[in-house]
Amino acid sequence: MGSVQVKNLVKKYDKAIALKGVDLDIKEGEFYALLGPSGCGKTTTMRCIAGFETPTSGEILIGDKVVNNVPANRRNCGMVFQSYALFPHYNVFENVAYSLTIRDLYSGSLGQRIKTFGRLMSKRLGKPTKEIEKKVQDALDYVELGHLADRGVNELSGGQQQRVALARALVMEPSVLLMDEPLSNLDKKLRNTMRTTIRKIQQDLKITTIFVTHDQEEAMSMADHVAVMRDGEIVQMATPTELYSNPKDPFVADFVGSSNIYKGQVLKKNEKGNTVVKITDEIVLESETHTDKSEVEVLVRPEGIEIIREASTPKTENVVEAKVKVSTYLGPTIRYDIELDGMDVMVEEEFQPNTALYKEGDIIKVHLPSERVLLI
Amino acid sequence: MSSVNQDKQPKKDTKFRGWLRTIDSLKVMKWVVYLFFFLFLVLPLVSVFLVSFTGQPVNLLGSLVNPDIMATNIERLSNASFEHYSLLLGGTYFSALQNSLALAIGVSILVILMCIPLAYAFARTTMPYKKTLAALCTIPLIVPTFISAAGFIIMFGRTGWVNTMYQSLGFDGVLIDAYSMTSIVLIQVFFFFPFALWPMVAAFKIADISLEEASNNMGAKNWSTMVFITFPLAIPGIISAALLIFTVSFSDFGTPIILAPDGLNLIVVEAYREISGFFNWAGASILTIVMVAVAAIFFWLQRYVTKNMDYGTLSGKPKGTKLNDSKIVTRSLLVFTILVLVLPMSAIFSVLLQSFATTWGTGLLPRGFTMDHYATVFTRSGDNILNSILLAGGALIISVIVATLVSYFVVRENTSKLDFMSSIPLIVPGIALGIAYIQTFNTAPLQLTGTAFLLIVAYAVRRMPYMIRSTMGTMMAIKSDIEEAAVNLGASKLVAIITVVGPLMLPGIAAGSILVFVTVIKETSITVLMAPSDWAPMSLMVFQNLLRGEVYTASAMAMLIIVLVIILQTAANKITKNSLY
CATH class of the missing domain: 2.40.50.140 (Nucleic acid-binding proteins)
Incomplete structure (x- = not known):
């Protein structure tokens, strides 16, 4: 578990500047929403935190550690992608077990590693360890999908796929949970249910969560804190009520309602x-x-x-x-x-x-x- | 002192280990791939280029290690001139180029026109007997062109059964002369079309169905959706298929070597004669440069056309396909498909009949039937069969590894240099590559000429573009967030590629592998030039038997190749099917 700090984050591309000095201070266990229209830099900010983008300048801290030079696969940020990005060649169980299996691949004796590798390539080549089995089953039960562990991910509904993605991110016990517009592919009713579910899980686990969205209702109803972004900058950071009743400028006022x-x-x-x-x-x-x-x-x-x-x-x-x-x-x-x-x-x-x-x-x-x- | 040394020793070790840890395993792979292409592609081609000026072999690798060789090379290079190029302006080389261009362009156009309805039928309709027909449509791929040519002679030769039939219907002369441009075109069209068909089927499949539904939804009729939405979406696939056919036809050598009449001069045959007949290094290398240049222009054209086109995507979200089940459409497509198959199947059937024939002169059928030819093949040529499989398998392993990595680097990291390099073999005819290899690896430090290893590498390099095209297509269809998810969950990039990208690419890899394996088994030009005698594969045996006039044994061996590849292909299909999603 950890806090997240972003200090003067700048990201320049060949022609465009995506981020012009973003500062964030996210406390441990907080649910933090990055809100803004498309192209405002909210996703870029998140991708920098996840390690998929290298910032041009600025610092990113997870816990107390500067992670700028830590590769994406060692940052321990669970991420839920907009498209869910489930692995279509694995079933539900294997999808969720992936991070734990990978962890085994990097530790243990050579023989064990080879076994683990075989398991990653095909479920016929090996059984998961007891520990993984339990953890995955717990995670699936937690998102109420315990009974679907053996299903192929393409046989699931949108909402179920979403929950598999969530379980997959949670099972690795990430220091930060990152969510990139996770609800945008769902219909309105399902979106409302998932909102409640995600918020409840976040509160249960007290997990630091960063949530990217362009939907003000989503941000306001779920987050402890909201940062409104525009053109690569943060316009206002506040609690939802503060943001609504005391917007800093017309853009924010208009955007949050x-x-x-x-x-x-x-x-x-x-x-x-x-x-x-x-x-x-x-x-x-x-x-x-x-x-x-x-x-x-x-x-x-x-x-x-x-x-x-x-x-x-x-x-x-x-x-x-x-x-x-x-x-x-x-x-x-x-x-x-x-x-x-x-x-x-x-x-x-x-x-x-x-x-x-x-x-x-x-x-x-x-x-x-x-x-x-x-x-x- | 010693204590100081002891202190230093472990320090160095940790430093080394630290350094090791900073190495990006993926980057190492990239350099290995680069080295592979440099050694087995760039170097030989540069050598050929130099030879076209010097007229004598140059040893570039040797120059690096031995000053004496360096001196000889420098002397030869200093005598370099454009002298040999003046040959180009003269009659034979020029008309050879003209004829080859006309042939390749004509064949590409005919193949694409023929394949559009076929590809649509396989990708988007509920055409009956689809599986059987799909299997039959891959059969022409299996048949080496010189075997198809032999089949054509059985059908359209002076005493061929089709022409006999034609005459018995009361016509004079022959329907088609086996030894003519027409029959070369027919063979290339009907035996090369699968090269275009399967990529086009993939292109039709990948086009986003929801766009078509949207079009129908907005009131478009099915046929206009097809013309304005489905077809344009598949255009990148179609164009790259046309390019493939152009170069395959342009550098095909099995058909013309057997069927080209004396008056018809084709560039590949010309180059082959210069090498094997006269050992004219200069002439052969000039023809090679010309062939490479022509193909390069067409390649650039294809790039230019497809540059701004986007490919469809396969995301983590599933998507359904709706198939056209109109009876009129499926029935007429069925008839069309069967018609397309008539010619190649008759040619193969003719070879089959001949392989069982005691003798077959004038007449619709052979005089009698026997198994003797097969007995001969099995007693005399068992080793050739094994050689073929080992050589093709070796080439396959190299191409799978290199192609997967290249696709990854090109699609994900935009390594256009690698993309360029890996597509060079597409524009280098087999004979040219063979000559370049023989010449480059003839002497120390890398003396490989005459080894099976070099032959395998040559096969792999030559078929690499097909493999890469296949893997690249699937690679493009894998959204990068699936891979990012794997990295996010703790996998290093290499592990993510092996565990997630690789398996998702399996359909592409398998499809490409089939092509590679099949084409390697029937490869002629490189085999004829490079195969060491103790590693002679089946195709070489068939070729030699054909030239010696042992047509019946050649037919038997040819049938064996065909059957073997059908079996392998079915097995490969089974494997892919189990891992499709």
């Missing part, structure tokens, strides 16, 4: 200590965010906006009139696309069975609570 983002001018601070910001002549809002800038991005999450239904509750500040353009029923929530003084705004409201939906053209009043108005 749908949001309304507008340009605004800071006017002054009012008596409550709130910042007053002007978006249009009509729309001037208070925000609890403090800022030194005069030009800011104003961010309001769709679910942070309240629709005022009773005229009786007077709310003076941050209440504006709006026109409904589209209403979309999404099941648990309703989304309204509304217009505020010529600006398009998205609002999400929980569905209440006894309230009527607004229709296109309705004029409504909305409240943008000052704590939900973020200035970036």
Whole structure:
């Protein structure tokens, strides 16, 4: 088990720069997600940690050891590949047993090594040791595939293949578990189940895990910490809640969830200590965010906006009139696309069975609570 | 003092061990492969090149160890001139080149046209009797071209049974003259097509099925999917197959040596005559350079065309194939396949009949039947059979090891130098390679001429490109993450190659091995030139018997070769089938 530290990692290719100085500090037992659009360098970062890519400069530490010069096969990083990369010529058991068998191949007497080698070439040439058999069976039972040990990997469903890949990575007791978009080949329902499974296993084993994904929902729901990457750099590192409620810039805000983002001018601070910001002549809002800038991005999450239904509750500040353009029923929530003084705004409201939906053209009043108005 | 020494001793040892550990076993392999190609390919060819200027043998290896040889060589080189090249402008060499080019291009086009429906039938349809037909379609590969030529003479000679039949139907003259360009073209087309067929079947198979489904899904009819999706996806495979046929036809020597009429001048025959008849080192090496140059141009062309094309992939994820089961399609393809097989099968059948014939003059059938020829073969030529198997086996082992490593280095590490080097034999005719070997390894320090070892190496080098093409195709289809997974799980690169990449390449290796084994057993040009008399293989016996006019024993031995290869091939197929996924 180990922590992972990455210090000023740079990776240059002939023409492009993939990583421009990435720093990561991942504590032991942490579940860490690298989140970003394709081409942002998240996979390259992971491949550098695994040892498949040689960094141009920078340091990588696993535990307390600098591993830059340790070849990929001695880093003890279990990796789950996007395509699973199961060995099609081995069955489930042999796939999972591979790392343990290889370990035997590098130790023991010459005779034993020859036997081990034979076993790697064909299962007819030798039986696995008791120890390997037990470990593999345990790992397979753990991912609930114990009964499929003798199957060919091509006879398994996508979800089962995924779990074989996981078991194969776990059985070697890696110091770090690396997962490269492991869920992207699964359908939505299976993806949700696997999310829970992976998270549970990670918590059970307290294994340091790095998880690469472009799916914010995946990253936010599973990880302890998320690093959002763009163009070979880390934009923000934070816990999921922090990332959502306090994004560092519009890119992050937009990437970790749908949001309304507008340009605004800071006017002054009012008596409550709130910042007053002007978006249009009509729309001037208070925000609890403090800022030194005069030009800011104003961010309001769709679910942070309240629709005022009773005229009786007077709310003076941050209440504006709006026109409904589209209403979309999404099941648990309703989304309204509304217009505020010529600006398009998205609002999400929980569905209440006894309230009527607004229709296109309705004029409504909305409240943008000052704590939900973020200035970036 | 001594204590100091004792201290130093173990230190040195650990240093050495440390140094040993830093050696990348894979890198060592790479250098071994490089050395192999340098010694047995580059060196002989450079020698031939020099000889084309000096007109006399040069000993390059000897120059490195012996100053006297060095001096002789320098003197010969200083007398080098373009004098011999002026021969090229004159009549015979030039017309030989023209004729050979026309032959090779024509044969390639015909073979590809013929193989497109065949390959589609085998790869993508539920054509009935597929297994039997596939087996029959590999048979032409087994037959050395000079045996097919003998078969053609039995069929189309002046007293041949086809021509007899033709005349009895009331026609005058002959249907096809056995000794003509037409019959050379026919033999090459119908006996070389399997070289193109199996790579093309592979190309049709590897093309991503989901793309076709997508095309159908978007409303395309089956035939337009076939024309616009399936076919273009298979084009890299088709082009490389055409190239293969071109060079095979261009450097084939068994057919023309037997069937070329006096007026028809082909470059390979010309080169052979210069060597074996006149020992004209200069003329032969010039013809060799010309042949290599022509083939090199075609090779470059193929590279240029396929450069931007991507190959399909075989990932860790399984993928299903949908086969065309339309009755009209499968039935007509079946008829077509059978028609293609008629000619080569009749030729082989003719040889078979002759091997049992007492005598066979004019007439549809031999006068009578006997087993005498087989008895003669077994009592006199048992050793030749064993020699063939040992030589082919040795060549096979060398090619499997080298081809697997080369494919790996080329595909994974982009070692284009090795790719280039390993494809050189494709453009070097057997006679040229044979001459180059004889000349290069004639004297110390590496005196190998006349040994079975050199013959084996020559076989292996000559057939290497076919092996590599086969292994490279499968190598390309193995996604690199499967190998990375093995490394990630603790295997060193070499162990990953042996345990994961190797087994996954097995279908490719097996397919290539079959080709290598089969072609080595029937190899003529190198065998004729290089086989030491105590290692004479079967093909040499057949060739010599044919020349001596012992046609019946030659036929019997030829049938033996054919049967032997069929047995081996079936065995090899069984092995591969068990390890296919």
